[in-house]
Amino acid sequence: MHEKPMVEKALIAPSTYKLQIETINHFAAGDIKKNKLIMDNIPDTPLSNQVLLAAKQGTPLVTFGKKQNPGILVLAGVHGNELPPQIAAVKLINKLAAVKTNITIHIIPFAIPLSTEYGLRSWKGQDPNRTADIFGTPTNNILSTAKKNNIKYLGDFHSTRPGGYPGRLSVLCSETPCMLSFQMADFIEKETKSTILSFTKAGSIYPGALEDVFNIAEIPAVTGEAMSPHGTIMPGSIEASLEQMEAFLKFHRAYKVSLQIT
Numbered sequence: 001m002h003e004k005p006m007v008e009k010a011l012i013a014p015s016t017y018k019l020q021i022e023t024i025n026h027f028a029a030g031d032i033k034k035n036k037l038i039m040d041n042i043p044d045t046p047l048s049n050q051v052l053l054a055a056k057q058g059t060p061l062v063t064f065g066k067k068q069n070p071g072i073l074v075l076a077g078v079h080g081n082e083l084p085p086q087i088a089a090v091k092l093i094n095k096l097a098a099v100k101t102n103i104t105i106h107i108i109p110f111a112i113p114l115s116t117e118y119g120l121r122s123w124k125g126q127d128p129n130r131t132a133d134i135f136g137t138p139t140n141n142i143l144s145t146a147k148k149n150n151i152k153y154l155g156d157f158h159s160t161r162p163g164g165y166p167g168r169l170s171v172l173c174s175e176t177p178c179m180l181s182f183q184m185a186d187f188i189e190k191e192t193k194s195t196i197l198s199f200t201k202a203g204s205i206y207p208g209a210l211e212d213v214f215n216i217a218e219i220p221a222v223t224g225e226a227m228s229p230h231g232t233i234m235p236g237s238i239e240a241s242l243e244q245m246e247a248f249l250k251f252h253r254a255y256k257v258s259l260q261i262t
């Protein structure tokens with residue numbers, strides 16, 4: 001018999017999910033359902049709906065595997081107007097619900113649900129990806145959560161507008177203090193069509209960027225950038241972001257069977 005797509009399996013058997021959903025950043029709760037482009041592009045499954053319901057309470061943190069074990073974090077939505085990685089993250093959650101994972105995988109599909117609800121880039125007038133070193137900000141709370149949950153590696157996924165920086169499908173990293181940041185990016189570059197953009201020292205160019213703050217905290221991190229104008233979805237950009245996420249998982253040998261679905 002022809003095997004059914006995994007997303008359909010997830011639809012049929014929601015009780016088999018080996019995952020937990022919790023919320024952090026309750027002050028950043030938002031109604032993702034008000035963002036039509038997100039809603040038109042995420043899988044219509046009970047699991048997606050659970051994530052959307054959680055986002056109304058705060059930043060949803062979806063965990064596959066034992067929470068106390070060392071794990072990796074896939075993050076999207078630091079910039080609420082960057083839609084492709086947020087959609088890709090929900091797709092990834094649905095895919096992972098149907099496979100066996102080797103390690104603990106945490107996914108935050110909407111870092112700041114309130115920003116996503118309104119398609120906003122900033123949080124209280126500031127770029128959330130420049131304030132991860134400031135106590136109490138949504139991104140600083142994600143760092144605290146990572147430490148608390150024994151998260152050892154971060155992939156932070158964004159999209160970049162043509163003509164902006166980096167303005168191309170790329171993966172950003174640094175070489176010190178965590179050479180693993182560079183090694184993860186090097187792997188993602190080889191697995192996808194992304195260009196590696198490596199900096200010698202974390203935090204030297206963009207202080208307060210989540211990737212840099214994680215690297216400085218010695219949690220090796222990379223930033224994936226797919227190409228898409230802000231607030232829209234360029235054709236192929238969701239797939240490009242998802243490929244970067246899957247390459248990040250593959251580097252960590254995170255799952256046993258192929259995630260490819262028809």
Ligand SMILES: [Zn+2]
Nearest residue numbers: 079082158159
């Ligand atoms: Zn961004």
